[in-house]
Amino acid sequence: MSTINFGPDLRAVAKIEAVPMILRMVKHVTGMRFAAVARVTNKQWVTCAVDDSIEFGLAPGDELALETTICDEIRQHRTPVIFGHASEHPVFSKHHTPKLYGLESYVSIPIVRANGDFFGTLCAIDPSPADLDVATVTETLTLFAQLIAANLDMQASVDQSRRALEDEKETGHLREQLIAVLGHDLRTPLSAIRMGADLLESKLVERPERRLAVAIQRSAKSMGSLIENILDFARGRLGGGIPVEPRIVDTLQADLERVIGEIATAHPLASIEHSVQVPPLNRCDPVRVCQLLSNLLANAVTHGRRGAPIKVMISCDDYQLVISVWNQGVPIEPALMPRLFLPYTRSELGQREGLGLGLYIASEIVKGHKGTIAVTSSEADGTRFTATLPSAAPDQPQALIAPTEPSTPDSHP
Known part of the structure; x- marks a missing residue:
């Protein structure tokens, strides 16, 4: 036996x-x-x-x-x-x-x-x-x-090695499911905090108390952005990509300018120069494009040199929407470039604020639009992120209905 x-x-x-x-x-x-x-x-x-x-x-x-x-x-x-x-x-x-x-x-x-x-x-x-x-x-x-x-x-x-890989996949899957559940469940108490802060701000008269209510509002908004990033990350990893729903819109310029204004208000010490020139009609997912700009601009505010201007240039050229965000600061290390659009990269390397998901989500939004995103960074020329998305001119209605694929494949620098 x-x-x-x-x-x-x-x-x-x-x-x-x-x-x-x-x-x-x-x-x-x-x-x-x-x-x-x-x-x-x-x-x-x-x-x-x-x-x-x-x-x-x-x-x-x-x-x-x-x-x-x-x-x-x-x-x-x-x-x-x-x-x-x-x-x-x-x-x-x-x-x-x-x-x-x-x-x-x-x-x-x-x-x-x-x-x-x-x-x-x-x-x-x-x-x-x-x-x-x-x-x-x-x-x-x-x-x-x-x-x-x-x-x-x-x-x-x-x-x-196979067992280790399977264990890692299982651990990663469970972790991402947990992230999704937590992100979803955090929305309810956060909504209550926002409503309470709004009510306080409307009722309080004394300036110090009103400043406290405004601070709570800002903190709740920042937390909301973090939760949305967590949920988008979980959707992207568990569902095959961040969902993008392009449609014809006529408010894109106002939406993008609103995002720039919100970032400027949230970071009063930041100097943001911008030029936004887009056609009256565009085919895109406006919510995701605004999120893309917000993430790139927040990245520039976080990693840019304090007091140095941040420049945002948005335009349409050859039926493509081009979003460019430039800042001065410590250049990105060459060894970091291949991993820059992967989740957690900057947080793993001890970089400053955030979860390290902003650039990953930005790249997934670009990918969802079948566009490209690139970055250049040096001490002399600063750091520039450029996202290029298929769009259309106002005199090209057929292109708005059925946009052509970009000539260059999606790639990460």
């Missing part, structure tokens, strides 16, 4: 495509008619693979009593055992194993894993004597045993 589950070991050996060929080569090199790979522990001997021309009667998964074999001795001293004529051998003529199984010739080579663990043996047996070149047999079969051990180690490494 097995006390250990050898199923994984049997499957691991079965996956090694070279094992059948190795067993045939063992028989050829030794001249014996039975070859096997055995799993050997301090309690059990189990067949993992076999090539049997003498009908010895073992198949993969079959066991021999450990004490009836020589393999337990090999497990302990880890050296090969080879003899070609047991009845004439000074030691093995008296050993119980050849007598019990009627063996004359025998070869057994230890299989040892890279970490030093003893797996088992590569062995060959025959009831007839064999004329063995011990040195050649030992060298050849040792190489075969090492090949088996190397394959077992490789499989173990691949399996461990």
Whole structure:
């Protein structure tokens, strides 16, 4: 009765495509008619693979009593055992194993894993004597045993990596589900805070108290932006992208100017210069485009040099809406550029405010519009983010209905 589950070991050996060929080569090199790979522990001997021309009667998964074999001795001293004529051998003529199984010739080579663990043996047996070149047999079969051990180690490494990846995916999925639930549930108390702050601001007369109410309003608005970013991140990761719903709009310029005004009000120390020139009609998701501008502008305020102007340029050119946000400040490190639009990048690197989701969400909004986003950054020229989205001129109604795809594929710098 097995006390250990050898199923994984049997499957691991079965996956090694070279094992059948190795067993045939063992028989050829030794001249014996039975070859096997055995799993050997301090309690059990189990067949993992076999090539049997003498009908010895073992198949993969079959066991021999450990004490009836020589393999337990090999497990302990880890050296090969080879003899070609047991009845004439000074030691093995008296050993119980050849007598019990009627063996004359025998070869057994230890299989040892890279970490030093003893797996088992590569062995060959025959009831007839064999004329063995011990040195050649030992060298050849040792190489075969090492090949088996190397394959077992490789499989173990691949399996461990696969399990780690699956665990990471499961952990990430659960984390993102939790983020989505928390973000959704936080909206209700936040709405209550906003309503309470609005009521306080309307009722209070004294200036200090009114300033407190205004501060609560601003904090609630900032928290609302964080929650929306969390929800968008969860939607993007769990649902295949942030949803974008383009439509024909005639208020885009006013909407974008409102966003700039809100950021300027929330950050009175920031100097924001802007030029917004867009056609009366545009085809886009106006809410998402405003969110895109808000995230890029908030990024510039957060990482720009204090007191230096921030410049926003928005225009339409060749049926494309171009949003450019420029600021001065410490240039973005070249090593950070490839990861800049991935979630958490700046927060992981100890950058200042926020969750590190703003640029990720901005890039997903651009992707949803089938546009592109790029960044340049240097000490001399400052940092500029440029988002380009398909749009249409007012005299191109067909383009508004069915906009053409951008000529360049979506890419992140």
